Amino acid sequence: MGVRGLQGFVGSACPHICTVADFRELAGRHRSRHPGSTPTLVVDAMCCLRYWYTPESWVCGGQWREYFSALREFVRAFATAGIKLVFFFDGTVEQHKRDVWVKRRLKNNREIARVFHHVKSRREQPGRSMFFIPSGLAIFTRFALKSLGQETLCSLQEADYEVASYGLRHHCLGILGEDTDYLIYNTCPYFSISEFCLETLKTVMLCRDKLCESLDLHLTDLPLLSCLLGNDIVPEGVFESFRYRCLCAYTSVKGNADRKGSVILAVADHIAKVLRLHRGQKRLEDMLPLGPHRALFYKGMASYLLPGQNSPWFFQKPQGVAALDKQVAFVCPDPGSQQEVPASTEPESQQGVLVSTDSAPRQDTATCADLASKQGAPLSSDLESKQEVPTCTDPDSQREMPVSADAGSKQETPMSIDPAAEQDIAACAGPCPKPEVLACADLEPMQGIPACADPASVQNLPAGADPELEPEAPVKQADFMGMDPEVKQQALVADPDILEVCRRPPVPSVCLSGYRRARCWVCPGAGKQVARTRHVRAETYLVYNIMSGGEIECSNTLEDALDQALPSQAFVFRPVRQRVYSLLLGPGADGARTCPAVKEWFVYAGNPLKQPDLVRPLPISIPGGMPSLRSLWLDQGPQVEAQRLDALLACFDLSSAREELQAVEGPFQALCCLLMYLFVQVDTLCLEDLHAFIAQALCLPGKSTVQLEDLEPDYIDSRAVQLGSLLVRGLTTLVLVNGACGSPWLLSDLMPWNVFDGKLFHQKYLQAEKGYSVEALLEQNRSRLSRFQALKSAVCKACAQENRRISSRQPWRSHHTGRWGRQESSSHRTSSGHSRSSTGQSWREQGGPTEALLGRDRAYLVCTEALPPLGVIWT
Structure with a gap:
């Protein structure tokens, strides 16, 4: 980092x-x-x-x-x-x-x-x-x-x-x-x-400022230094030979090869004494060994330029179109211009950047010295006073945004774009034609750019949406050019009032509000933008990523790769995610039977993460039919509240357990739903596990923070470690589903500090494994006993409906045959088929060649009755 x-x-x-x-x-x-x-x-x-x-x-x-x-x-x-x-x-x-x-x-x-x-x-x-x-x-x-x-x-x-x-x-x-x-x-x-x-x-x-003083650099030189040293965009190995030559030249002059930080000093010295000397006379690519990494280098440089900032290190407009990461960076092909270049070489950065050949470094933004006087005052000077920057009114947000203060700049807009494109900016506010997939050569550079800024969209925000947030957060767009053909041709969201579908060709865009836009499946400048607003305000989890990009990820979980009994959380909760995809994405735009596959980057044992898993949505059955997202997210009333709960339970395939859940106390309904799902899905969970989960949840409200801090389990059990992580990942899944269904449950009921504590669960787990009675697990508190029985009864009834009997611990832990790994030759996989609850089979009982092929995804067998659409790999 x-x-x-x-x-x-x-x-x-x-x-x-x-x-x-x-x-x-x-x-x-x-x-x-x-x-x-x-x-x-x-x-x-x-x-x-x-x-x-x-x-x-x-x-x-x-x-x-x-x-x-x-x-x-x-x-x-x-x-x-x-x-x-x-x-x-x-x-x-x-x-x-x-x-x-x-x-x-x-x-x-x-x-x-x-x-x-x-x-x-x-x-x-x-x-x-x-x-x-x-x-x-x-x-x-x-x-x-x-x-x-x-x-x-x-x-x-x-x-x-x-x-x-x-x-x-x-x-x-x-x-x-x-x-x-x-x-x-x-x-x-x-x-x-x-x-x-x-x-x-x-x-x-x-x-x-002091870093620049030590390295004899200007502030505008720092992005160049970063890219030459290596960062998250430009790999360290790209300029390894260049750094070595700089080091050799530097140490021959200084005579101190062992000096700490000599590589950074050497590169900085080369920038100050060599590159800056010839700046304006030679192009940067003539002075650096860019080679095939030219576009990557410019992309890294441009990524550090904030709205309104320039760089003196871009001398001449690169020629033609530079393709990078399957996305297109459009640049002006005019070789004669020496004034400015739209350095749109960052496909994901969503910003058009103006660069100039002004040889004098510009320091027109905040520094750690006195920002008003630019005198380089010590720390005691005012850190807050900043130089005033010209602004322009953002038609989308009615707020003032900074623009370049460079007198030589030809543009007065916050984002510098090609002058010829200014005439062709069009707002994506009305109906557009069906999306077309265009080759790079079919697109005129910077022509017909959709300026995704609908001035009326602020008034159309739903209740509770903050219009001030709209211009402050640039929109993350999908890697459209790298999508599968099937995905390119289908609109992800059926309801344009939730997330307006942009049916313009996938070309770069420059937003009038001064923020970077990249090519995507949605046009963020029109419609109510409920998903985007809630995402920016951190009110949902993964919902916007699924709807806008069709790609999600989940980081590491404390799971033992050598454990032979418990499946990874990535597979345990995949059926839920697949139904959420169906709810959010709906049927294909052309009425096709299937929705676009979603790219999942989930970490689990045996997954090399070379490619994402292509996961297809599962059909979801909601009593009364599939409601629209507009209804689930925006409408009010008792009937809608019932629909939201029905949708949530359908995502967990627990519609038949609605009565049992409603009989449970409100604060514990979400936890009970999660336990129902876990014990239906994972047949290696036993009665002692259920007792430990319920007991710790009921005892937690009576514990102070100091009491929880003083708890000391007798020892640490590796299985209990995995179960704790599995439950917490289940709570994150609940947050995803709750947000997708319009929040039928209070977020506070899903938060772990209200329903889970790691050490308390570990203590209850060890006690249950030793055969402690329910009364002992509940710390002899009789008022908790009735709630314990209600929670246990609800979970057991839900399991009984699926022919799943929760028994006490058996010798299965010692003779379990092995943990399934990802064994297929291709790293692309599409999951589809039937859930365990519909077949009555456990994740371990679906043995055979198909199961070995699919790995630990025990809940989904490949559907062989229909061929997949083009562009999606089935295994």
Whole structure:
């Protein structure tokens, strides 16, 4: 994450870059200079998860009540100092980051294997050096912060870009996180979360001005340095030989080959003394060994340019069309122009960037010194006062957006586009023709660009939607050019009032509001945009990703790859996800029998993650028929509330258990639904497991945070570790389904700090395994006994309807034959067929060659009665 080697370089070779900062002093200075303005700190939440998770126990599934208390103290400390916090969470994985994401997931698999080896050999939790954040921590953190009254946003593209852009646009105190990319962005000051002290509200500020001074660079040189060193876009190996030549030349002059950070110093020296010397006389690609990585390099450079910013390092417009990651970067083919080039080389970044040949470096955005005077004042100077930037009115949001202040710039719009394209901008607000799949050569560069900005769309927002959020978060679009033919030709969403379908050809777009748009299946500028608004406001999980891109992912879970009894959560909850796909995507746009397949990047044992699993939606049977998303999400009334619950139960294939669920107390209905599904699906779960799950949920409300913290299980059982993670992943699945169905249940009933505690569950699990009575599990509390019996009875009845008998622990643990892995030769798979509940078979009883072929997806056999459409691989 971030620039290769820069963090270590700053800490060892340039410690003066790090300066102690006191947030209380910074906030006071801001209020004195800007009366009536609230000092705001934008927080990269994904960088802070490890800092926030302070409970000692982490392997049992998460100490959620303790974690919630830690978050509350964090928020309270800033509120006391009068500082507003705005939290950003990753809402998607962009295509150019997929390889990095996969490498980290595979590395995490190895770390998890070490954790389980330690647990099984020593029957204790590993030390903090092997710490692995509990499953679902990022998902539930966003809901925890919202419940604490904090402004919580979910990104629609690369989160660090949105964080940097938000901090610059809103004149924030700074960015709190742990990513060296924030040293490269020309935005507000960057503060380290790893050095943060909650008691004193002090941390370390990493000053990009001092970094530039140490390296003899300008702020506009930092993106070039980042790409030459290697980052998440430009792989480290691309410029390895170039860095070696720079190092040889540098050390021959300095005579100190052992100097720390010499590679960074050498590259910076080459930029300052060689590249900058010839800038304006030679093209950048003539001075650098770009070769086949030319488009990738420009894409990496452009990714650091925030709205309204330029780069002096683009000299001449690259020729023609550069294809990258199966997406198209359109550039002007005029070789004679030396003024500006739309560096649209970032297919996922959704921003058109103006670049110029202005040889004088421009520093017209926030720095860590006095941002108003640009004098490079020390830390005591005002960090908040920023240079005024020309603005233009955004017709979509009626808000002012920054534009380039470069006098030489030909454009007065926030996003610089080709001048010829300005005449052809058209809003996608009305009916459009059916989508067409066009080859790259069929598209005129930057012609007929749909400006996805409907001025009326703000008025059309549903109740509760915040129009201020619409222009602040760029839309994450799908990799349209890389989709399967079947997917390209079908609209994902049947109801345009929920997520307006864009039927224009898949061409690059430039939004009038100044935000980057890429090619996708939807036009975000029209319609009510309910899914998008709820996604941005962190009110749902995965719903918008499914509807807008047809691609989702799930990170690592604490699962033992060597366990032979329990299936991976990726397969246990896949049937639910498949029915959610059917609910969200509906029938094909042409009335076809099937919906588009969804790409799933889920981590499980044996999955090399070379390709996503292609998962086809399953038919969903809802009493009274399939309701529209408009009805589920926007309508009100008792009948609609009943429809929402029917849809949710249908996703879990538990429609027949509605009466049993309604007999359960409200706060425990969601948990009961999850337990019903788990025990129907996984026949290796036993009666003792059910007792432990129910007992810990009933005892949890009576425990204080201190009591939970003091709990100490006798030992750590690896199976209980997996069961804890399985339940928590089930709760995240409940959040997905609840959001897709219009929220029939309160989100608070789905939050783990209300229904689950890792150590408490572990204690109850060990007690149940030792044969403790129900009364002992309930801690001799008779008032809990009736609720226990009601929950147990509901789960057992639901299982009995599916011919699933929950028995006490049997010797199956010792003779189970083996855990199924992913054995098929192709990494593409499409799941379809029948659920276990419709066949009465357990996931272990569907043996035979077909089962071995499909791996551990025990609930779905390939449907051989119909051939798949073109573009989808069936196994």
